[in-house]
Amino acid sequence: MSVTISKKMCMIGDFGVGKTSLIRRFVDRQFSDQYLSTVGVKISSKIVELEGVKQRENVTAKLLIWDLEGHTKFKGIAPTYLQGASGVLIVADVSRSETVERISEHIQLFSS
Numbered sequence: 001m002s003v004t005i006s007k008k009m010c011m012i013g014d015f016g017v018g019k020t021s022l023i024r025r026f027v028d029r030q031f032s033d034q035y036l037s038t039v040g041v042k043i044s045s046k047i048v049e050l051e052g053v054k055q056r057e058n059v060t061a062k063l064l065i066w067d068l069e070g071h072t073k074f075k076g077i078a079p080t081y082l083q084g085a086s087g088v089l090i091v092a093d094v095s096r097s098e099t100v101e102r103i104s105e106h107i108q109l110f111s112s
Helices: 019-028 072-076 078-082 097-101 103-111
Strands: 002-013 041-050 058-068 087-091
Touching: 002 019, 002 078, 002 103, 019 041, 019 058, 019 087, 058 078, 078 103, 087 103, 097 103
Parallel strands: 002 058, 002 087
Antiparallel strands: 041 058
């Protein structure tokens, strides 16, 4: 028996921390060191097989990964994009302390 579930995941964080690069690496198995600014939101999808769910079921998950723009002006409409998300990945750049310091703001944005 085969079961497919669909889950919305959001990637949030300040601009330039590598959200889009991480998604491209996970979804397309590609990496580019060129900076491409995301405008608004970009949605990618990836199907993954889940192990150890139930022995006789083949369970796959279709992940809809929402890459949200990291600019401060976007924070006002971000809650709309976060609605219905099953989870969030918050990304920061440890070489830029201000991006780490704002992690709590991103958590609050997702929690509201």
